Amino acid sequence: MGNKWMRGWPPLAVIALCAAAWEAAVRLFAIEPYILPSPSAIVREAMQPNVWPRLEMHTLATVWRTLTGLALGVLAGTLLAAVIHLVPGARRAAAPLLVLSQTVPYIVLVPLLLIWLGFGDEPKIVLIMLVCFFPVTVAMLTGLRECDPALRGYLAMIGADRWTIFAKLELPNAVPYLFSGFRIAAAYSVTTTVAAEWFGGGSGLGYYIKLSYSGFQTGRVFAGTIIIIAFSMLMFGLAALIERLVVRWKPEAERRGGHGAGA
Amino acid sequence: MAPALEVRDVVKRYGDKEVLAGVSLTVEDGEFVSLIGPSGSGKSTLLKVIGGLEPAEQGEIRIDGRRAEGRRGLIAYMPQQASLLPWRTVAGNIELALGIAGVPRGEAKRLAREWLGRVGLADYADAWPHTLSGGMQQRVSFIRALLSPQKLMCLDEPFGALDALTRQHMQEWLLSMWEANRRAVLLVTHSIEEALLLSDRIVVLSARPASVLRELAVPFGRPRSAKLWKTPEFAELRDAIYDLLKPAAAGGSDGA
Incomplete structure (x- = not known):
């Protein structure tokens, strides 16, 4: 535990230092609050009785959408990877389509999804799924394929069938890869939700920020943004925590080295 | 009683390269047989054919009396890497x-x-x-x-990846384990000493394309111990096999 604090305090100190410099600069140069509010002004604004309950409500809406979209996206990405892996020839057929799906700018998808699915939660959740499935599918496909050839050879030699090799070798091998995809998806999911809320609907931090921005309530824009950042980091940490709990078999050193994006 | 393993005239090619040029060998029930040959001689290919992973162009494989070409799961297997x-x-x-x-x-x-x-x-x-x-x-x-x-155990250079000292300990350990639990074993190795210490019989393969150069019975009684290494008979047999495996005696490496 003590060790964690030792590693945790330098970034925290840097953040505190930046906030202090920000505060000092705003006061020193007497910057108007609608251009750049100081950190203390942001906190004061957020704590106002007509602001805080609304921030809470919109945060809850964003959290719920993000978690739903992320869960469905990860599920879809995992299943898709398994199907592509198990159906002979599907990998080659699907690879260009997968990449193509990512070249469509998702801003363009928003109005289309609104036309098709209305102004409720559905288009937003579908958008989050579309953004989240890709890193999961790609990472998972790599994990399913890149098993130790010695293990593959051994299992074939003792007569394991296709299903056993999938369930006992390929799937467990893919789990750490799945988590590196999951961490990226978790980070994407929050920004996607906020963007989707910006474009339509009447709830969520994206909507609230847009509203505050139109009313020159810069303090509230910052308050919403800070909550989004905190939520994103929480999601990233949550993904890392789940990974630690699930992948217990790895050597300590390898685990810290990890796959993909390490925090 | 049928032998645990019977390999008859097995021919295996990769493209137009012949790897196995009619290999025959048997392992009786409860017998320890070593397959020794220069590296790259097709020992592992033969194991894959026996294990049913690779088809053979010609020949017959019988495991416990039944035809076994292309059938998997009929052997117990210990690979070179522990593969856990x-x-x-x-x-x-x-x-x-x-x-x-x-x-x-x-x-x-x-x-x-x-x-x-x-x-x-x-x-x-x-x-x-x-x-x-x-x-x-x-x-x-x-x-x-x-x-x-399964009746037959195939060991594919099981100690090849270990350091020399551990390897020697493991050979002695395997010797005592096997003598207490006799099973039909086919051991693939390129260590002459290992083959002599452990086996009842040794099958010497030529360089690629592999054929059986010689089969010899190992005359030492059981239970054996590592002291065998120091006896003159051991040295004599080791030198004889070593001569068989010399590149000159084995001929060119390629060509049918």
Whole structure:
């Protein structure tokens, strides 16, 4: 535990230092609050009785959408990877389509999804799924394929069938890869939700920020943004925590080295 | 009684390269046979044919009297790398292999615990494989093969990846294990000493394309010990096999 604090305090100190410099600069140069509010002004604004309950409500809406979209996206990405892996020839057929799906700018998808699915939660959740499935599918496909050839050879030699090799070798091998995809998806999911809320609907931090921005309530824009950042980091940490709990078999050193994006 | 393994005139080609040029050998029930040959001579290919992973162009494989070409799961197998799944405990790895071989789950659990205890690894039953040393991992890999119900065990250079000292200890350990639990064993190795110490019979393969150069019975009685190394007969046999395996005696490396 003590060790964690030792590693945790330098970034925290840097953040505190930046906030202090920000505060000092705003006061020193007497910057108007609608251009750049100081950190203390942001906190004061957020704590106002007509602001805080609304921030809470919109945060809850964003959290719920993000978690739903992320869960469905990860599920879809995992299943898709398994199907592509198990159906002979599907990998080659699907690879260009997968990449193509990512070249469509998702801003363009928003109005289309609104036309098709209305102004409720559905288009937003579908958008989050579309953004989240890709890193999961790609990472998972790599994990399913890149098993130790010695293990593959051994299992074939003792007569394991296709299903056993999938369930006992390929799937467990893919789990750490799945988590590196999951961490990226978790980070994407929050920004996607906020963007989707910006474009339509009447709830969520994206909507609230847009509203505050139109009313020159810069303090509230910052308050919403800070909550989004905190939520994103929480999601990233949550993904890392789940990974630690699930992948217990790895050597300590390898685990810290990890796959993909390490925090 | 049918031999545990009968390989007759097996020919195997990759494209137009002949790897096995009519190899024949048998392993009787309860017999320890070593297959020795220069590296790249097709020993591992022969094992893959026996294991049913690779088809042969010609010839016959019988395991326990039944035709076995292209059929998998008829042999117990110990590969060069311990090949323990890193996400399963030591006992879990043994149980998985026994499960694939058709041993009921409860029985597999009991056998794994019992035998880990017997080879001094009781404390490691619930450990992750990476916490074990190379020699310990190979002991797990061996009992995993030993406990599999198939009649024939194929060991593919099981100590090839170990350091010299561990390798020698493991050979002595395997000798005592096998003498206490006689099974039909086909051991692939390129160590002449290892083959002499462990086997009843040695089959010497030529360089590629592989054919049987010679088959010789190992005249030492059992139980054996590592002291065998120092006897003049051992040295004599070792030199004889060594001469057989000299590149000049084996001919060119390629060409049919």
